[in-house]
Amino acid sequence: DTGVSQDPRHKITKRGQNVTFRCDPISEHNRLYWYRQTLGQGPEFLTYFQNEAQLEKSRLLSDRFSAERPKGSFSTLEIQRTEQGDSAMYLCASSETGGNEKLFFGSGTQLSVL
Amino acid sequence: SQQGEEDPQALSIQEGENATMNCSYKTSINNLQWYRQNSGRGLVHLILIRSNEREKHSGRLRVTLDTSKKSSSLLITASRAADTASYFCATDSGSARQLTFGSGTQLTVLP
Numbered sequence: 001d002t003g004v005s006q007d008p009r010h011k012i013t014k015r016g017q018n019v020t021f022r023c024d025p026i027s028e029h030n031r032l033y034w035y036r037q038t039l040g041q042g043p044e045f046l047t048y049f050q051n052e053a054q055l056e057k058s059r060l061l062s063d064r065f066s067a068e069r070p071k072g073s074f075s076t077l078e079i080q081r082t083e084q085g086d087s088a089m090y091l092c093a094s095s096e097t098g099g100n101e102k103l104f105f106g107s108g109t110q111l112s113v114l
Numbered sequence: 115s116q117q118g119e120e121d122p123q124a125l126s127i128q129e130g131e132n133a134t135m136n137c138s139y140k141t142s143i144n145n146l147q148w149y150r151q152n153s154g155r156g157l158v159h160l161i162l163i164r165s166n167e168r169e170k171h172s173g174r175l176r177v178t179l180d181t182s183k184k185s186s187s188l189l190i191t192a193s194r195a196a197d198t199a200s201y202f203c204a205t206d207s208g209s210a211r212q213l214t215f216g217s218g219t220q221l222t223v224l225p
Contacts, residue, residue, distance in 0.1 A: 004156070033212065042202045042215030043157065056212060091156055102147060103213060105156030 002026075004106035006092050012112045013082055020078045021109045025094030032075050033103065034067055035091040036060065043091055049075060050097075082113045120203060120219040128224050133190040135219040137203030138183075144206045146179055147213065148188050151200045160188075160201075193223045 005024045013019050025032050030051050035043035046065070048056040051072035061067075064082075069075040079086055089110050093103040121136045137146070145164045149157040163170045163179045163186065170177045176189040190197055200220050204213040 035215075040217070042204075042217050045212040045214065048212060058212075093157075102159040102162060103149075103157070105149075105158070107156045108154075110154070 004092055004094055004104050006090075006106035006109050008109055009107065010110045010112075012114065014114050015082060015084060017082055018078065018080045019082060019111065020076055021090055021092075021111075023075045023077070023092030023106060024073075025075070025092070026104055027073075029094035029096055029104070030072065031095045031097065032069055033093045033095075034075070034077050035093065037089045037091055037108070038087075046077075079111075082111075084113050087111055087113045120201070120216045122219060123217070124220045124222070126222040126224065127193055129193060129195055131193055131223075133193050133197070133221055133223070135188045135201050135221070137186045137188070137216055139186075139203070139205050139216075140184065141205075141207050143181070146177075146186050147204045147206070148175075148177060148186075149202045149204060149215075151202065151218075153199075157202065190221075193221075195223050195225045197221060198223045 007022045032049045034046040036046055037043040045058050046061050047067050049069040052069050064080045067077045089108040091108045093105045095103050119138050127133055143165055145162055147162045148160045150160055151157045161172045161175055161177050163177050174191045179186045200218045202215050202218045204215045
């Protein structure tokens, strides 16, 4: 059990560019979540996968955002045509089946859009 | 949107003192969890209390839940400098598969 890992840890990009983040959950966890967190706030839910199926998406997830989890293992979150308002920490978490029990979080990807 | 609101937003205490943080939420819940976040890091789960429980202990942590008032409190006893972090409550409501987090309490424990 190596925990949830996220890559990269930091990403600086220019407005209008596309960025992609990766999350590797704990191997036996079939639930995977993406959250976004801005300074001084709690994490806000973006989307949720059970295995490879994306079962919920927040209205925060505009059409510029897309997430995938091929084969039910790692997940990617892509943001197209980035805007300065996308600057935030993007957190990935995983959990076992059985409901909203405890989440295991990665260290996050800090995105800065210039 | 944030379901919960923590109070206070910031708390500064001396090492050895107790720290109490409160969380209020809006809708009925299945369970409530508390997480800790060190600066620039991910969140770490501390404790979960179910809606039919009133109090739970884990080491130096004590959590209470009052569903009639839609509130919870987290008590950290005999605080240490290493407890310095942000603390968030998170609620699991009904069929939602997402946890909804509050805005957090920033705890500073002075050595």
